[in-house]
Amino acid sequence: MIADLVVPALLETPFPEGISRYAVGGLFVGLGALVIYLGTGISAGASTFLESTLSYVSDQSRFQQYRSSRDWRIVFTLGIISGAAVYALTFQSGLVTSSLYTPGTTGTLRDIGGVTIWLTDVQPWRLFLGGILVGIGTRIGKGCTSGHGVCGVGSASKTSLVGVATFMLVAIGTAQLVMALGVNP
Amino acid sequence: MPLIYLGGLIFGFGLGFSHMAQPEVVLNFLQFEDFGLVFVMFGAAIVTGLGFAITPRVLDSAPLTGDAYSRRLKSFDRNVLIGGSIFGVGWGLSGICPGAAYASLGVGNVTILWALAGMFIGAYIQGVWRSQRADSDATVAGAD
Numbered sequence: 001m002i003a004d005l006v007v008p009a010l011l012e013t014p015f016p017e018g019i020s021r022y023a024v025g026g027l028f029v030g031l032g033a034l035v036i037y038l039g040t041g042i043s044a045g046a047s048t049f050l051e052s053t054l055s056y057v058s059d060q061s062r063f064q065q066y067r068s069s070r071d072w073r074i075v076f077t078l079g080i081i082s083g084a085a086v087y088a089l090t091f092q093s094g095l096v097t098s099s100l101y102t103p104g105t106t107g108t109l110r111d112i113g114g115v116t117i118w119l120t121d122v123q124p125w126r127l128f129l130g131g132i133l134v135g136i137g138t139r140i141g142k143g144c145t146s147g148h149g150v151c152g153v154g155s156a157s158k159t160s161l162v163g164v165a166t167f168m169l170v171a172i173g174t175a176q177l178v179m180a181l182g183v184n185p
Numbered sequence: 186m187p188l189i190y191l192g193g194l195i196f197g198f199g200l201g202f203s204h205m206a207q208p209e210v211v212l213n214f215l216q217f218e219d220f221g222l223v224f225v226m227f228g229a230a231i232v233t234g235l236g237f238a239i240t241p242r243v244l245d246s247a248p249l250t251g252d253a254y255s256r257r258l259k260s261f262d263r264n265v266l267i268g269g270s271i272f273g274v275g276w277g278l279s280g281i282c283p284g285a286a287y288a289s290l291g292v293g294n295v296t297i298l299w300a301l302a303g304m305f306i307g308a309y310i311q312g313v314w315r316s317q318r319a320d321s322d323a324t325v326a327g328a329d
Contacts, residue, residue: 022203026199041254075193080288084287086201087197135305141264141271142259158261162269164269166265174274
């Protein structure tokens, strides 16, 4: 029955937006992680930031164990925000175009003084509740999509491969269920 | 630090360019409507995979820290499955993960602050719980 729901959409086209923006973006993501590794030997991940930053305001031992890395993790996060902002100022705003880049069709674009910002249409309760579970799960599960998915898979870590398989399958099940319940977006 | 900022910059640009900063696009993947995400994750993992494999053969230690290039292998236990499953429910519900959430803020998506607030709350809840459990375990062990 699930196959009946899924297969027609699949057969139409698995890549309605093409693959180049995904592949090129992925290469940049990998390159960013590699630059840090080359210079410092660190396999970076994005989610430890959540706990390491809490060490500034909480004395709990779980957070304090990340004291030594909390400063660079803030710099890494600021870098990620800035990099996405560079993308927003160039490709998202239409200032730069490329045959490798397909503009999006989702969410809402808004023009603020010549800069195009993008806003999600996904409902806040989904973001908030999902965020709480992501925050709990990523720390118990020892990593997220960047630590396990990009650096862990890149270093052929079996733990990370199992981690990725676990959250991928559960996420697919959850998203399909939420969609079947008629929640959109 | 400037290098970490640069790495983050490239990383964040990639997340923006690949539309992973848009929860809708991630949800479209999980709902089998657009399989582009596979190319992002494997594209990135191929770059890190090649880099992580070649670098230790070429250089003895990282130029900025003097640290040896080691693989950061995390031990496998039940927590990877439990945490991965909780993460999966959250990711499937919201379409956003930590790195993409930071990037989403960068493309102007202030609505994502809901998810970021949730992530900090979630990280705080498990941190307090696990800190206290670790403390009480230590006390019990000490009493023995």
